[in-house]
Amino acid sequence: MPEAPSKRSARDAEKADIDRIIEAVVYLYTEARRVTKEVARERGLTGPQISAIKILESFGDISLSELSDRMSARNSTITGLVDRMERNGLVERIRSAEDRRVTLIRLTPEGARIAREIPVDSMQILGAALDSLSRRDRHELRRILVSLTAAVEEEVRRRGHAPERARQPETP
Amino acid sequence: MPEAPSKRSARDAEKADIDRIIEAVVYLYTEARRVTKEVARERGLTGPQISAIKILESFGDISLSELSDRMSARNSTITGLVDRMERNGLVERIRSAEDRRVTLIRLTPEGARIAREIPVDSMQILGAALDSLSRRDRHELRRILVSLTAAVEEEVRRRGHAPERARQPETP
DNA sequence: TCCATTTATTTAGCATACTAAACAAATGCC
DNA sequence: GGCATTTGTTTAGTATGCTAAATAAATGGA
Incomplete structure (x- = not known):
């Protein structure tokens, strides 16, 4: 970012701050996500699957919609995620008795076991750096x-x- | 058991800071990306396609590998992106004369026209909020x-x- | 009560993303 | 020169992610 030595320099400096901040946010997010993926991979899982498992461990059986909300994704996305996790024996679907429109997602014993093994904070790199x-x-x-x-x-x-x-x- | 405002609570507070920071970074990135996508959509494009177009506008004809690097993605990902953009008449592939392994990507007149219409900074929302x-x-x-x-x-x-x-x- | 509306989930179809492996062309080393 | 290695791109297969539309069940109001 070139800094003009005129009145514009103040605005340029602000623009530079903004650009640098955006760049940092994008970098931090991308890097943290990549590391999460690697951690997941060591256990034969994927990043979103680890997120889901940890959420289910914390909150118990929750509806697909609640899981979507907590993962900041759309229901249709989570339907697919749960499909794959179910196929791999990590979770099961349970029909809610109170509201029969609702599907509850529950960890299988295997899913719960894996959840226990995984460190709570999957954004490890970011966490470690924040410690510094x-x-x-x-x-x-x-x-x-x-x-x-x-x-x-x-x-x-x-x-x-x-x-x-x-x-x-x-x-x- | 909150009787001890000891080292424990200090650490808990730090943990809370860290969690909140990570949450914020994820939120900011996700939201900015969503907005970029909407901007793109108004022109019948997608986020990555806008990125590619703006890069090609800035750097002229570049190889697929260079485009991959500048977009922080793998070659195979960009192959697909270029396929779709080519199908939509935004770019064309040109065989390099110097090194026949190389494919150069070039904006079509239509692609160049769209590039000119699009504002440079696509992370608008984040930028606007930073101004505040x-x-x-x-x-x-x-x-x-x-x-x-x-x-x-x-x-x-x-x-x-x-x-x-x-x-x-x-x-x- | 009956029907329109709302809510929860799934399906279908597309666009990104990655890894691994296949190919082709250029380079390097003997 | 000739073959192993490197480099550039594509192909194949899987996982995410989204929107739009289809279903199914619950709710609300006339």
């Missing part, structure tokens, strides 16, 4: 990111570009 | 994220989990 920050920086980072997240959420709401998971119905 | 931070916070965020990125890079190197390819992650 000073406590103050880490806290500061959290504060700023949380406010940034709120700003993005607000922006998303304002634009009506919502993932419609939470609220907005679609435009037919 | 105070200058001081934005600068602080940059400083911490840059040092965090360096820590992750170091960790990756140390583990030998390197992607063994180009480093720059790319925005879809």
Whole structure:
């Protein structure tokens, strides 16, 4: 980023900050995801499957919709994921008695065993690196990111570009 | 058993910071990607196709391998992407004269036209939200994220989990 | 009660992504 | 020169991810 020595330099510096932040977020996400995938692979699983297993371990039997929400994915995506996990003997589907539209997803003993073996935090690399920050920086980072997240959420709401998971119905 | 505000609780607080930071990074990345996809969709394209078009606009005719590197993806992935773009009349493949193993990817006039219409920065939402931070916070965020990125890079190197390819992650 | 609407899940079809393996062309080393 | 190795691309197969449409069950209102 070239910095002009004029009035524009202030704005350029801000633009540079923004570009660098975006680049960092993309890098951190990509790298963390890649490592998660490797951890998963050692056990013959995939990244999303590990996520699902850990969520099911924490929350017990939950509906497919709740699993979708917790994984930030659409129901149709999770249907496929659960299909593959079921095929591999990690989970089973159970019809809910209270609401027969609902499918509950449950870990099999094998799935539960694997869940226990897997470290809680699968984003290991990011976690380890975060440990290397000073406590103050880490806290500061959290504060700023949380406010940034709120700003993005607000922006998303304002634009009506919502993932419609939470609220907005679609435009037919 | 919260009687001891001992080392335990300090560590718990740090763990909470870390979890929240990871959550924020994942959220920010996911949301930015979703918005990019919507921008693309308005023109009948997809996120990665927009990336490819903008890269080709900037760098001219480049080989499939170079395009793969710049998009942080594998050759086989880009083969498929180029196939679809070629089918849609956005690019064409040209056999290199110097090295006949090489395929050069070139924008068609139609592809070049679309490239000109598309704004450079596709991570709009993130950029807009970053604007809402105070200058001081934005600068602080940059400083911490840059040092965090360096820590992750170091960790990756140390583990030998390197992607063994180009480093720059790319925005879809 | 009966029917329109809403909610939960699945199906179908596409676009990305990756790894592994197959091929083809260029290079290197004897 | 001749063959092993490297480099560039494609093919095959699997896993994610999304939207749109199809189903099925629950709910609400006239």
